């Protein structure tokens with residue numbers, strides 16, 4: 001469903017992705033962990049076509065993302081939700097309109113259908129009461145959940161989560177992780193998640209991969225990776241496991 005083959009990306013002299021390969025089959029959940037600044041968000045941006053690789057190939061549902069034209073990209077983004085690391089809400093639009101926008105842009109839904117869909121996803125993230133508020137009038141954690149609702153609003157088959165737990169209290173963070181797992185189990189959602197939280201990774205991952213210096217150090221079933229003898233992997237994950 002999502003395939004990266006030999007993907008390389010440099011910014012100036014900094015080689016951020018140095019031959020990245022992975023395949024996420026339909027219904028599968030890949031979780032990526034790794035140090036801050038290593039390039040995890042850059043990987044997600046290649047999958048959704050916000051960045052193009054210098055070399056290698058990124059394909060989603062059989063299509064080479066770099067070769068899509070505007071309408072191809074629009075179609076891709078309707079099928080793929082993206083929870084941005086920083087919620088990236090439009091600050092002059094209400095919560096309701098932030099969520100309605102992708103539906104107005106990518107579907108022919110009527111206003112009443114849009115209202116029903118938006119209220120449904122707002123309810124999922126327990127924010128129905130915030131529909132008329134501006135992003136600046138709600139807390140950071142609430143903005144994050146609106147971002148999640150926006151990623152879900154087009155009912156995508158694939159979802160990319162960039163630090164879904166960041167800025168949430170432990171209870172809300174656990175509830176978001178469980179929602180992610182339910183989306184996978186009940187709707188067969190395919191996903192790639194970037195997180196710094198081992199507990200989020202354990203809740204949602206079929207495959208856990210650790211990324212550093214442009215490449216994956218290890219990837220496999222989460223318990224295997226957490227118990228790995230790989231020195232650098234132990235050092236990195238150990239900080240949270242102690």
Ligand SMILES: Nc1ncnc2c1ncn2[C@@H]1O[C@H](COP(=O)(O)OP(=O)(O)OP(=O)(O)O)[C@@H](O)[C@H]1O
Pocket residue numbers: 011016034035036037038039040041042043085
């Ligand atoms: N558009 C860009 N132009 C130039 N440099 C960039 C760009 N996007 C990312 N970078 C650089 O690429 C590196 C990786 O960035 P990225 O945002 O992927 O890190 P990350 O692994 O997601 O870190 P964090 O865990 O802190 O979010 C950083 O050094 C960053 O400065």
Ligand SMILES: [Mg+2]
Pocket residue numbers: 040041042085162
């Ligand atoms: Mg990031």
